[in-house]
Amino acid sequence: MSNTKYIFVTGGVTSSLGKGIVAASLAKLLQAQNFKVTIQKFDPYINVDPGTLNPYEHGECYVTDDGAETDLDLGHYERFLNVSTSQANNVTTGRVYQSVIEKERRGEFLGKTVQVIPHVTNEIKKRMCLLAETGDYDIVITEIGGTVGDIESLPYIESVRQMIWDLGRENTVVIHLTLIPYLAAAGELKTKPTQHSVKTLMESGISADIIVCRTEYELTEDLREKLALFCNVKREAIIQSIDVETIYDVPLKMLEEGLDKVVLGKLHLEPKQPLNLESWNEFLNKFKNPKYNLKIGLVGKYVELQDSYKSILESLIHAGAVNETQIDVVSIHSEHIDKNNVASKLEFLDGLIVAPGFGERGIEGKIIAISYARINNLPFFGICLGMQMAVIEYARNKAGFTKANSTEMDPNCSVPVIDLMESQKSITNKGGTMRLGSWDCDLVSGSKVEDAYGVKSISERHRHRYEFNNDFLDKVFDENFKVTGTNPETGLVEIIENQNHPWFVGVQFHPEYKSTVSKPHPLFRAFVKASLAKKNLT
Numbered sequence: 133m134s135n136t137k138y139i140f141v142t143g144g145v146t147s148s149l150g151k152g153i154v155a156a157s158l159a160k161l162l163q164a165q166n167f168k169v170t171i172q173k174f175d176p177y178i179n180v181d182p183g184t185l186n187p188y189e190h191g192e193c194y195v196t197d198d199g200a201e202t203d204l205d206l207g208h209y210e211r212f213l214n215v216s217t218s219q220a221n222n223v224t225t226g227r228v229y230q231s232v233i234e235k236e237r238r239g240e241f242l243g244k245t246v247q248v249i250p251h252v253t254n255e256i257k258k259r260m261c262l263l264a265e266t267g268d269y270d271i272v273i274t275e276i277g278g279t280v281g282d283i284e285s286l287p288y289i290e291s292v293r294q295m296i297w298d299l300g301r302e303n304t305v306v307i308h309l310t311l312i313p314y315l316a317a318a319g320e321l322k323t324k325p326t327q328h329s330v331k332t333l334m335e336s337g338i339s340a341d342i343i344v345c346r347t348e349y350e351l352t353e354d355l356r357e358k359l360a361l362f363c364n365v366k367r368e369a370i371i372q373s374i375d376v377e378t379i380y381d382v383p384l385k386m387l388e389e390g391l392d393k394v395v396l397g398k399l400h401l402e403p404k405q406p407l408n409l410e411s412w413n414e415f416l417n418k419f420k421n422p423k424y425n426l427k428i429g430l431v432g433k434y435v436e437l438q439d440s441y442k443s444i445l446e447s448l449i450h451a452g453a454v455n456e457t458q459i460d461v462v463s464i465h466s467e468h469i470d471k472n473n474v475a476s477k478l479e480f481l482d483g484l485i486v487a488p489g490f491g492e493r494g495i496e497g498k499i500i501a502i503s504y505a506r507i508n509n510l511p512f513f514g515i516c517l518g519m520q521m522a523v524i525e526y527a528r529n530k531a532g533f534t535k536a537n538s539t540e541m542d543p544n545c546s547v548p549v550i551d552l553m554e555s556q557k558s559i560t561n562k563g564g565t566m567r568l569g570s571w572d573c574d575l576v577s578g579s580k581v582e583d584a585y586g587v588k589s590i591s592e593r594h595r596h597r598y599e600f601n602n603d604f605l606d607k608v609f610d611e612n613f614k615v616t617g618t619n620p621e622t623g624l625v626e627i628i629e630n631q632n633h634p635w636f637v638g639v640q641f642h643p644e645y646k647s648t649v650s651k652p653h654p655l656f657r658a659f660v661k662a663s664l665a666k667k668n669l670t
């Protein structure tokens with residue numbers, strides 16, 4: 133077995149405490165001391181991946197370079213660490229059982245009764261070790277989704293117990309993230325739920341080494357001591373995680389609390405270099421002291437749930453910071469836009485993003501919004517479905533194809549400017565069958581996108597089934613409305629631009645998956661810059 137050290141992060145009391153952010157923040161602090169770190173997430177649900185989940189269920193589906201459809205926490209990991217993740221970084225119960233059952237069918241357990249322990253736990257443990265086995269990492273952080281005590285988490289918790297046994301306590305740390313609720317009527321923070329969840333973890337044979345306490349109010353010294361005593365950890369292992377203005381403050385808060393020190397001490401590791409968070413602090417400084425302010429509209433149909441567009445919102449934060457701009461995102465429900473109200477909904481905006489999406493609901497509203505942006509010189513950025521709708525808008529309103537549509541919305545449409553790829557037509561399974569992951573794209577010289585990227589050839593992540601239908605290349609595009617990015621192997625249209633406009637760009641891929649704190653995405657940067665220019669701010 134390799135020398136890699138393991139950190140396990142479990143959650144107690146309630147979900148949505150931000151295990152992903154705490155894990156990413158710790159990873160950031162370790163990375164800033166020159167450790168090679170990665171994070172993996174184990175999700176206890178039975179879907180093989182979150183690709184088939186409605187965004188209302190589980191927020192955005194994040195996509196990696198190798199085409200894995202994953203939990204949105206992987207987005208946080210990449211944004212914090214600027215290190216790519218892969219299929220191995222996200223495992224679900226569905227995927228674990230799928231492998232075990234396939235092995236059973238192949239006869240690999242011949243003669244044996246296949247059981248949760250050891251067969252399912254062995255499969256989980258094998259996957260927990262995969263990234264460490266690459267030899268690329270000093271430390272692997274493993275986040276266990278869900279809450280301790282849930283029925284579906286049990287095989288994971290049992291696997292963590294066995295991993296600690298296999299690897300030795302000096303090579304492992306268990307961090308338990310819990311909630312310290314504040315009872316307004318009593319005017320008190322309460323520790324009992326945390327005591328109970330630590331006890332539940334102990335019943336499964338795991339004693340937490342560190343308790344990270346989510347809280348709305350400062351923990352007093354007394355309360356910290358009480359928690360340490362009842363939860364069987366050292367006083368310095370009680371880490372407060374107080375509500376902050378931005379998730380990007382969490383690494384600094386964890387540093388103040390000494391989380392990295394306690395972890396390194398427990399793992400018998402010395403920092404490989406003095407902690408260096410210079411560029412992180414530079415980003416935070418710009419983010420918190422903006423010179424300008426912009427209102428950017430985000431048109432989508434899942435706007436009620438902010439997590440649905442997580443990566444887009446974070447990309448705007450990164451691009452805003454480099455442009456020293458505070459971005460107020462105005463969420464606009466695409467189903468609420470019509471010809472009569474579009475001006476009143478969009479006229480005060482400095483830029484417009486039309487979001488990715490699936491299915492017919494809300495698409496006419498998107499097309500009307502795009503029309504408004506095109507005619508009124510409002511900087512426009514269309515992402516995936518947003519790009520497809522920009523093509524349909526132009527085809528209908530400028531190229532004269534009033535019946536233009538996507539066969540996703542109208543399978544019998546007579547002018548299918550957006551259509552299924554030939555290779556997609558025979559596919560019936562929904563899971564994992566879209567055009568996924570990284571694909572190359574060549575940019576046209578002199579285009580806005582070439583200017584933004586500063587190179588001629590790029591690679592971006594995709595997640596879609598439909599494409600621009602190249603039968604309409606000469607019919608829809610003209611001297612103003614141009615294809616400025618194409619896949620070099622297939623000739624598929626990846627980027628469209630309206631050059632008779634300050635900034636009107638549609639991309640078939642998802643640039644938001646590749647924006648990080650240290651490398652804000654070039655297209656988001658350029659879009660924010662164009663929006664500032666529209667407001668005469670640059």
Ligand code: GLN
Pocket residue numbers: 487488489490491515516517518540595596597598599
């Ligand atoms: N529904 C469209 C397609 O499948 C766009 C997908 C997306 O926006 N991610 O092609």
